Amino acid sequence: MSDLPLAIGIDFGGTSVKTGVLYRGNLIEEAPRIETQNFESAPPLIERIHETIEDLRTKHPRIEAIGVGMPGFVDFPTGMVYNLTNVKGWQRIYLKRELNQLSNLPVTVENDANCMAYAEWKRGSGRGLNHLVALTLGTGVGGGIIVDGRMVRGADFVAGELGQTSIDFKGPDGAYGNRGSLEDYVGNQQITDLAYAAYSEADIPREKSECEPAQLSILAQQGDKIALGIWDKVAKMLSTSLMNCCWLLNPEAIIIGGGVAKAGSILFEPLERHLRNQLSPAFKENLRLLPARFGNEAGMVGAATLALEEAGFNVDG
Numbered sequence: 001m002s003d004l005p006l007a008i009g010i011d012f013g014g015t016s017v018k019t020g021v022l023y024r025g026n027l028i029e030e031a032p033r034i035e036t037q038n039f040e041s042a043p044p045l046i047e048r049i050h051e052t053i054e055d056l057r058t059k060h061p062r063i064e065a066i067g068v069g070m071p072g073f074v075d076f077p078t079g080m081v082y083n084l085t086n087v088k089g090w091q092r093i094y095l096k097r098e099l100n101q102l103s104n105l106p107v108t109v110e111n112d113a114n115c116m117a118y119a120e121w122k123r124g125s126g127r128g129l130n131h132l133v134a135l136t137l138g139t140g141v142g143g144g145i146i147v148d149g150r151m152v153r154g155a156d157f158v159a160g161e162l163g164q165t166s167i168d169f170k171g172p173d174g175a176y177g178n179r180g181s182l183e184d185y186v187g188n189q190q191i192t193d194l195a196y197a198a199y200s201e202a203d204i205p206r207e208k209s210e211c212e213p214a215q216l217s218i219l220a221q222q223g224d225k226i227a228l229g230i231w232d233k234v235a236k237m238l239s240t241s242l243m244n245c246c247w248l249l250n251p252e253a254i255i256i257g258g259g260v261a262k263a264g265s266i267l268f269e270p271l272e273r274h275l276r277n278q279l280s281p282a283f284k285e286n287l288r289l290l291p292a293r294f295g296n297e298a299g300m301v302g303a304a305t306l307a308l309e310e311a312g313f314n315v316d317g
Helices: 042-059 095-103 110-122 187-199 213-221 223-248 265-276 298-310
Strands: 006-012 015-021 027-028 061-072 080-083 093-094 109-111 130-138 142-145 253-257 286-291
Touching: 006 042, 006 110, 006 265, 006 298, 015 042, 015 213, 015 298, 027 298, 042 061, 061 095, 061 110, 061 298, 093 095, 095 109, 095 223, 109 110, 109 298, 110 142, 110 253, 110 286, 110 298, 130 223, 187 213, 187 298, 213 223, 213 265, 223 253, 223 265, 253 265, 265 286
Parallel strands: 006 061, 061 109, 130 253, 253 286
Antiparallel strands: 006 015, 015 027, 080 093, 130 142
16 A cells, blocks of 8 residues: 555445445445434434444554545535434534544545545546536435536535436426426436336336336336336436536536446436437537446545545545
8 A cells, every 4th residue: 555544434324324444445444334213313423423433443543534425415614514304413513523523533524425426536437537527316316516626516515416406497396496306307216106107007017116227227128118218218307407517517527326327328328319419519529428436335435535635635646
């Protein structure tokens, strides 16, 4: 190993907290997961996270920074988490300060989708690029934006929420009154419901579980016309949002990860076709549509990499 130190990456989810030690984007040890629903408030959960950190530091004394990826909105400079809807007692928690005081290490707290984007930019499919949009497709839709070699966080550090952008001004009201938000069309559950309705209309019996994205991609690979049609529709809806990103930001690449993206070419081929049909040559000639390099470890990789950089280490080598 070179002189670059180790870092702890923490991926805080709605059901569990994943914690790992990373070196240059490689996960070298992962601690047992912490189940968030076992805690009634933030302080005991933070203390449990700290205990996990200290256990890892005992084994890996070269740990020099801690990075945390959080769902929802985060005030980046202070590391304050505004609210976690699925975890008890997490409203306006200054997580950066709490973990810093407990560990005496530099701590960075960032939105989890931004962590995924950062992982892909520094260590993954977007390495070496200066302009990219990263998207994670799963239960919801998260996003992160890199422009001119810098992450775009916005005036209040909450930019990049591509899942809340509209693809239909006549669509249903989203969680914030935003009509026709992308997340309400291409999330896991929405794709499942779309497929289930299509099979029902065709009088083809399917269980809901057979209509989930993973199973739907298998059916499409087998040539199932309804499954292929659903993936084409998903690609068309997704391309509408990505087309807006291209016209606005002119990225070099769009990187897509998350569970839905595991459909591979079943999704990417129609997506590329629909996207390019909505762009002028100047915007699409050098545009690349890329699958993410990292899977479930993306949050830990991005959080740890960002934490080292914020602590003053060069992570580009």
